[in-house]
Amino acid sequence: MKRPEDYAGKRVIIAGGGDSALDWTIHLAELTSSLTLIHRRNEFRGALDSVEKVRKLKHEGRIHLITPAEVTDLQGNGKLVAITIEKEGVTETIETDYFIPLFGLVPKLGPIAGWGLELEKNAIKVNNALDYSTNIPGVYAVGDVNTYPYKMKLILCGFHEAAIVCQSIYQRLNPHKKFVLKYTTVSGVDGFDGSRKEAEKTGCNSY
Template identity: 45%
Template sequence: MSGQIHQTDVAVIGAGPVGLFAVFECGMLKMQCHVIDALESTGGQCAALYPEKPIYDIPGYPAIDAADLVQKLEAQAAPFKPVYHLGEQVEKLTANGERWLLETNKGTRIDARAVIVAAGVGAFGPNRPPMEGLEQYEGKSVFYLVKRKEDFRGKRVVIAGGGDSAVDWALALHGVAASIQVVHRRPKFRAAPESAARLEQLSKSGGIDLVTPYQLHSLEGQDGQLTAVNVATLEGEVRRLEADVLLPFFGLAMNLGPIAQWGLNLDRNHIAVTPMDCATSTPGIFAVGDIATYPGKLKLILCGFSEAAMAAHAIHPLVHPGEVLHFEYSTTQGVPAA
């Protein structure tokens, strides 16, 4: 292990959209940040799971692809020269007087006055459907995420699931895939009402086939390439769907990893915070974004942005004690050149 210890004002754990915006908010308050993320690139779930998926609830953007949003957030944070430690996981977080020492699995050590945990859902992986022989198709014709819509052009696609991911990708791949069949165990979908309405409309016009109420049953194919997906009702009635690709969207298995051992007040694998400043039960540690919880919490990126701003303002007196913060709007304060 190197003897070097990086000194910074704020350590941000997580380089997803909310973590990147936290860098900007801290920078506007003259606080330097080091950012650590277990993924090899910035963007969190947006970059790893759905870079081409449009996001509709970012103010000022009727629609913006996840990858574009991440790129713009990186550019917004760039003037404040954040230091990124990507492909590293924070394994230890220990008190060092009024400061915190973070140690990663690669031996990087960071000394910070405050910590912002913006780790999203923590370490994540797909919930796999319990199907015999599934492994031989994974990565070849069964995929748990879509990185490039073009990879599915002209393919017969079966999507399984009833939540936002299943519905959104059915809509996004319409016009790209040769056919789309959406399998769900009940006729009603747990997606945003407007998206569910668009799916229903495409179903009536013949653009998408809704296969309800069915569940995944078995797979047909050879050498990792699907030829059909068999589905069944609860009564055992089996239906064969010709397919080149299966996209099962049954959510993510969430694992907080080392975060669970840091003595923070946890609530169902989330970190409980005070809504006014996103402070955790441990002084100097804050949590924002999907990993944070409080009464009335909404898991929206825009809410995470607001939480990042509140946390940054709460951290300011810790980094600059005794300094009066004359808050100014960015329109009057301006942003330093990158």
């Protein structure tokens, strides 16, 4: 949503239970004439601070919160006019100007699933004790797509995995070259404009 101001004074319904749904509920509550958040569970998966803010908005009467419920139908003719929800076996129609579904991503391997990789629960098994390599030599997997004991789906972990994989790939492509790890503060970073950014050199004074 690039123009939040488009929702000013409008009736808006958001569906979802993650950070995106919570964040937009908090933000748009200041703009809309009516805002409803619908989630299929009573529990939310977002940051605790965001959950508390949403609950506060609900208690203050600034938003409507409907849980557990699911959106089952949309009504309109060229323009949305209402949605239908189902809550505990009972259906209800709610008039609205905008419906914003924020359900996140569905992890699917797609064609990769047919490559002969060893899979476990729709994820690629890797050797985390070595270099995150798969059962096929020269094929690696990093990030949410892989799995191993005590796997944590965090961006920080993905960066770590990628750094190890790059090191392993370099050694595979250059078996007779010694790999020397350099910090960007030492070697510098090439800018998009072709220039090279290097940290200011400092030294120790002797007395």
